[in-house]
Amino acid sequence: MDYRNIYQIARESSGFTQEKAAELLNISVESLRAYEGDRRVPPDKTVIRMIELYNTQYLAYQHLKTNAEVGKAYLPDIELKDLPTAMLRLQKEVTDFIKCKDELIDITCDGIIDNQEMPRFKEILKELDDITAAIYSLKFAKPLNDRREIR
Template sequence: MSSDYRNIYQIAREASGFTQEKSAELIDISVESLRAYEGGKRTPPDKIVIKMIEIYDARYLAYQHLKTSAEVGQTYLPTIELKDLPTAILRLLKEVNDFITCKDELINITCDGVISEDEKERWNLILKELEDVERAILTIKFVK
């Protein structure tokens, strides 16, 4: 690992303006433990990450922690990129418009309560549009 490696815990701490010493004191852990978390040698337990989120005022850290440290997060949470508010809003509007174009087809496919084999391919494309909307919403939720 290079000496300029910075992981999610270190980035959140630095963005909040805390030193390792002050953070460790506020989180109620040793500086050595914090260094191990920030150096990628150990993954902090959820209760420590919760304290980091609260102290650093970094809600996005919760998402990043689940996405990087838990198999369920790696498997099921969409990857999102932090953006500025105007860009995030424009992305959401674009994704909502894309979804609206397939809204009538969604109704047609699902109105009988069954997705037939013939409808599955189109259904999967509609789900992809919904996932794009979900990702755009999450981006807005974590905008700085």
């Protein structure tokens, strides 16, 4: 199977040829090929035009997660799922957090997190990270009647 990067997958999923996409993005076909071949990273303004043309907000997330140091360091990994599965995952993650909500209040209400509380505080923050990832997964989920390739 041939490797295809995030920009190529987004373009192909929206049904554009490289030539038509380059024309509508107001860039050369050679530039688009360089972006899709991982020889160059497209500037943010070009990525914004791609997102709008290809109608895929997920490309914004992928672009930041793979090309920006802050995205690599702080954006959670997300899994793209179908809409019902994404909704169930979000519900599960929220339920998991609710189970430890009172404990978070106890740990943080005095404004001090001591060494004994810190390990559990970090575990609870991980629950919040899981909710964030589930929210993004739901945001970018595709309805079952719109089965485009998304990676």
